[in-house]
Amino acid sequence: MAANSASLDARLVNSLDEFLQSADMGGFVSNWNGLVDDFMASYDAGTIQPATSSLAINVNVWLENLCDAFVNLDVTVEKMATKFHEDLAATVIMEENQIPSPSRSPSPSRATRSPSPSSQL
DSSP: OOOOHHHHHHHHHHHHHHHHHOSOHHHHHHHHHHHHHHHHHHHHHTOOOHHHHHHHHHHHHHHHHHHHHHHHHHHHHHHHHHHHHHHHHHHHHHHHHHSOOOOOOOOHHHHTOOOOGGGGO
């Protein structure tokens, strides 16, 4: 049975909110596939309104743009994390190279010890 255009319009608009608020993409994809099936049934039945068809195209474009933005954001974050890790590793290596190695030197107590009273006699 074909869904009416008002129902499809509301579901299309709600799909944007669902996409942005969904922690479970599997649930979103399932709902989206159901919406596509109902849309196609209305199209095949000849009951789809031009405004609903236009809305479906626009929502689809918005979802594509959002997906692209999130993928690009993920790639950017990964690049930044990799650079941060490389910079941190380089800093640690540089600091390790700047720390002087301990050398044996006389203890300060022996170097500044005053002569014993028996040696002064």
